[in-house]
Amino acid sequence: MPLALETVSLQRRFGGIVATNDVSLKVEKGARHALIGPNGAGKTTIINLLTGVLRPTSGRVLLEGEDITAVKAHRRVELGLARTFQINQLFADLTPLETIGLAVSERLGFGNDWWRLVGSKGEVIDEVVHILDQFGLADVMDARTAVLPYGKQRLLEIALAIACKPRVLLLDEPAAGVPEHERHDILAAVAALPKDVTVLLIEHDMDLVFSFADRISVLVNGALFVEGKPAEVARDPRVKAVYLGEAADA
Amino acid sequence: MSAHSTKTVSHHLATRARWHPLEILFWLGAFSTIWLLPGKHLILTEIVILGLFALSLDLILGYAGIISLGHAAFFGFGAYVAGLLGKYEIIGEPFLALIVSGLAASALGFVSSFLVLRGSDLTRLMVTLGVALVLRELANRYSDITGGADGLQGIVINPLFGQFRFDMFGHTSFYYSLGVLFVLFLLARRIVNSPFGLSLRAVKGNPLRASAIGISVNRRLVAVYTLAAGYAGIAGALLTQTQAFASLAYFDFDRSADLLLVLIIGGTGYLYGGLIGAVIFKVMQDYLSTLTPQYWPFWIGLLLVVIVLVGRERMTNWTAPIRSFIDRLDWRMRAARE
Amino acid sequence: MLTILFDGIAYGMLLFVLACGLAVTLGLMNFVNLAHGAFAMAGGYVTVVLVNNLGVPFFASLPLAFIVSALIGFVFERSLYVHVYRKPHLDQVLFTIGLVFMAVAAVDYVMGSSQVYVRLPDYLQGRFEVFGVGVGRYRLLIIVICGLLTLALQLILSRTRFGARLRAAVDDERVARGLGINVNRVFALTFAVGSGLAGLGGALGIEMLGLDPAFPLKFMIYFLIVVTVGGTSSITGPFIASLLLGIGDVAGKYYVPKLGAFVIYTIMIVVLIWRPHGLFARTAAR
Secondary structure: OOOOEEEEEEEEEEOOEEEEEEEOOEEOOOOEEEEEOOOOOOHHHHHHHHHOOOOOOEEEEEEOOEEOOOOOHHHHHHOOEEEOOOOOOOOOOOOHHHHHHHHHHHHHOOOOOOOOOOOOOHHHHHHHHHHHHHOOOHHHOOOOHHHOOHHHHHHHHHHHHHHOOOOEEEEEOOOOOOOHHHHHHHHHHHHOOOOOOEEEEEOOOHHHHHHHOOEEEEEEOOEEEEEEOHHHHHHOHHHHHHHHOOOOOO | OOOOOHHHHHHHHHHOOOOOHHHHHHHHHHHHHHHHOHHHHHHHHHHHHHHHHHHHHHHHHOOOOOOOOOOHHHHHHHHHHHHHHHHOOOOOOHHHHHHHHHHHHHHHHHHHHHHHHOOOHHHHHHHHHHHHHHHHHHHHHOHHHHOHHHOEOOOOOOOEOOOEOOOOOOHHHHHHHHHHHHHHHHHHHHHHOOHHHHHHHHHHHOHHHHHHOOOOHHHHHHHHHHHHHHHHHHHHHHHHHHHOOEOHHHHOHHHHHHHHHHHHHHOOOOOHHHHHHHHHHHHHHHHHHHHOOOOHHHHHHHHHHHHHHHOHHHHHHHOHHHHHHHHHHOHHHHHHHO | OHHHHHHHHHHHHHHHHHHHHHHHHHHHHOOOOOOHHHHHHHHHHHHHHHHHHOOOOHHHHHHHHHHHHHHHHHHHHHHOHHHHOOOOHHHHHHHHHHHHHHHHHHHHHHHOOOOEOOOOOHHHOOEEEEOOEEEEHHHHHHHHHHHHHHHHHHHHHHHOHHHHHHHHHHHOHHHHHHOOOOHHHHHHHHHHHHHHHHHHHHHHHHHHHOEOOOHHHHHHHHHHHHHHHHOOOOOHHHHHHHHHHHHHHHHHHHHOHHHOOHHHHHHHHHHHHHOOOOOOOOOOOO
16 A cells, blocks of 8 residues: 655755754555644644645655655645645635635636636535535635634635645644634544545644544654654653653753 | 525625626716717827726736836837837738737736746846836837837828728727727626636735645736736737837836826726726826926825825725725625625 | 956946945845935935035045935934835835935936036046056046945944844844844944945946936846845845946946847846846745
8 A cells, every 4th residue: 555645864954954854754545644743843844845835955755656856836736735734824805615616626627717707617616615514614605714713714724725635634733723612613624534535633732633643753853753653652751751851861 | 405505606706796886887987988078089098098008017916916117018018019010011900910019018928927926026026127128228229120219100000990090189099999998808807707817816815825725826927917918018009009109218117107106096906996097197197297297206206105104005994985885886785685 | 358347346346335225224124125226316416516516525525425315314214114114015115116206306306307427536537557457547446445345344244243233133133123132223224324325326426327317217227136136145145246247237338239238137137047036045945
């Protein structure tokens, strides 16, 4: 079974700083794989490298066995890789309807259409409404994204990635900044993701991580530190030390 | 199952694209000047051409977020191509020459778009400025063909479609320009309300996210830049054809700067800004140049400084009561409310 | 040919003195000041008035050109520019274009629209031979003055505390503020000095570049090219870019007169295709 996502000795330097240090990550097909680590470990950098926002200094990125290291970011979406952002990256002036509609149109190949009017393709609308329903956004579908409450915006952020029908989904701290009473929706949405979609999750919320993941990789100072099943990682004293700061050389 | 049927959602999305009653009023008013203001056709033609030029800038500035300091490059290029086609009798019929000029300007836009896309905002400013300057230099150097600093003279413009002579009262010029503007406007309106247009708004608002959902940002920007260049080229060609003259001044930075002001006055991102701004600007220019013919740039500069200091958003706040009145007029919205 | 090189270097160094204020302003506050040329023009006209009308010796007028331009820059910065720092780039562009138009029209009104000249002292006119190379006296002076200025700037940046604060603020404004550096004061001072240098450059450049009310508009593209090609993260970038441009322009106009002006634009386009963020961009390629 080919790996859904793999990196081979991935390295990224910024001047003298090594943000990503020889990372060889393996994500199985259909996995619920979590990437955790202390702040500044370089988790978002890895996501940026995987999606093509950043070019690696050396090393390779493989999607379902294919080398996509040189592939442009928007092309990777076509190949089945999508992501969410830690800080919402949405289109402030567009409505959720337009936003999701954009992703679906793009995927179905209508994105370049300059003659048809938006909203004239029934199949696109059907799918968009379905996704909005799924994420509980149907009641706000016509509101400008900028005026939506943060929780709804976060749901839109995830819905937008899902609308690309990815085979591999990268979630960057989906629950980040979401107020308590709205967290449930986010967690439910993450749990409801289709089983055939491979998910790589970055999170700080350990409850979410342990309830969701079937495999955990710990990233420290840009390098993979410990990997394994959740129970193993939870028991590992080195992981506890890294998180609680009781490092051997402190 | 959803409470929203596909039909109602479709209908709702398409609301944006349906003609607002004020739009219809605007165009009725525009066309009525053919009969209501027969003595003003010359200046009306200039307003129409400026409006088309501003519309082309709105496409890249208001819809794609590209700040250009040299949009006059395409205007001037189209103007000179049309002039040369006419002067050396390469293409006799004006409308055909117009199309060719527009295509030529588009080609130039396409080629320069790759430079415009690279680098930061500052690089973009520079590149756009540079292209306009290079073209001006070229036109200046090859003065045996282009007339150099004296401008391109002795252009003979044949009757439009072989039938309609360009008279000295500007009647033919006005019908011609207004017709061209209307057709191009319809096309632009269609485009901005299409999925392509929606993707442009996304690219302008958040290019990072646009690329993260599969939109090829660069390709969209190249496409809209090419289109806008074509529109600007057609505007330039119209000016040459209606005045039988083309000058190096068409490439000047002043022209690009005035254009920015026109668009800022009218507002960006809704297509009518350039047209409304053109009317206001030309009327202002007419009035002020009788007062201070030489120092009119001073007042333009002052206006720009004041607009920025006051804040462009505050300017739109002043028009808010007008806009809510407009919304109440909107028969499309009324249907949705019922 | 060496004369061309010499003239090109003189031209380039003059461009550097004119443009370095713009480079630092852009790097420091990410502010696109298209009106930079207006300060140069101010310095130039100050010298013209002092030398031609008031009989002040040329050398004495130079520091005055610097001071007046620096003062104008300081006043404008504190009263007008501060309000525009946080605005989007488009607004900054519109604002500074507005200022340029006002400056050009105002100077046109007060000084007239024709080109002005300044009477150079006799010992600065003409040229002499050095190993068979024709060396213009005035150009030599420019190279000496601009060279000293560049050295002084480099020393200030690298050896003084102010320089360290400036470099920190350029590198990361928020962190600099967090460290207690009064970024506003750094900027006000830098803007003033940058404008002063522009004024000095404008005064020195009357002989070589010409001076008329349209100066800021004519030379805007040159300053922009220096800053874009040279980058804004150091002084060496714009310095080398200026020399490149100066030599390129002079050589181009001499060897290929028909296309002379295009040499600069071609250099600019080639550099931008190769390195979109300037020759010396700090950020590594994406």
